[in-house]
Amino acid sequence: MDALTNMDDLKAKMLEEITKLEHELRNELPKEILKARAHGDLRENAEFHAAKERQRYVDSRLSKLKFRLAELSMVDLSKISHDKVGLGSRVLVLDVKKNEEISYKLVASEESDVAKGLISTSSPIGKGLLGKKVGDEVTIAIPGGQRTLEVLELKTIHDDIE
Numbered sequence: 490m491d492a493l494t495n496m497d498d499l500k501a502k503m504l505e506e507i508t509k510l511e512h513e514l515r516n517e518l519p520k521e522i523l524k525a526r527a528h529g530d531l532r533e534n535a536e537f538h539a540a541k542e543r544q545r546y547v548d549s550r551l552s553k554l555k556f557r558l559a560e561l562s563m564v565d566l567s568k569i570s571h572d573k574v575g576l577g578s579r580v581l582v583l584d585v586k587k588n589e590e591i592s593y594k595l596v597a598s599e600e601s602d603v604a605k606g607l608i609s610t611s612s613p614i615g616k617g618l619l620g621k622k623v624g625d626e627v628t629i630a631i632p633g634g635q636r637t638l639e640v641l642e643l644k645t646i647h648d649d650i651e
Contacts, residue, residue: 577646
């Protein structure tokens with residue numbers, strides 16, 4: 490599957506979640522709040538507080554999703570380098586200290602799954618690798634200390650499209 494399809498799939502998933510959350514915010518939660526209010530004293534009404542808490546969460550999540558969707562829609566492939574690590578790049582690195590090769594794909598934060606080698610461009614390793622070329626070595630501060638990685642191979646988003 491190419492990078493454009495992945496990006497389109499991500500946007501479609503985000504739009505689907507936005508639609509569900511908007512329905513919940515506009516239709517289901519107002520009914521739950523009205524039902525809970527009918528039970529009386531709001532200070533000790535757990536159903537009311539739970540519904541209001543969910544309403545705040547849904548509203549916050551919607552704002553975040555809409556912002557990220559707008560950001561993703563503005564990704565300009567022509568500005569992503571053909572020979573440096575960037576969004577959508579597949580990179581094989583050597584952990585210099587462990588003498589271990591590791592493969593990563595740099596993705597948007599919503600797609601990240603470290604177990605599958607999908608790391609966010611905003612993660613410490615993702616940020617450290619951005620802009621690097623084959624042969625570059627980078628030392629990255631991670632929660633467990635520092636990690637020195639050497640870029641061995643690179644396939645950019647453009648290689649996936651071609």
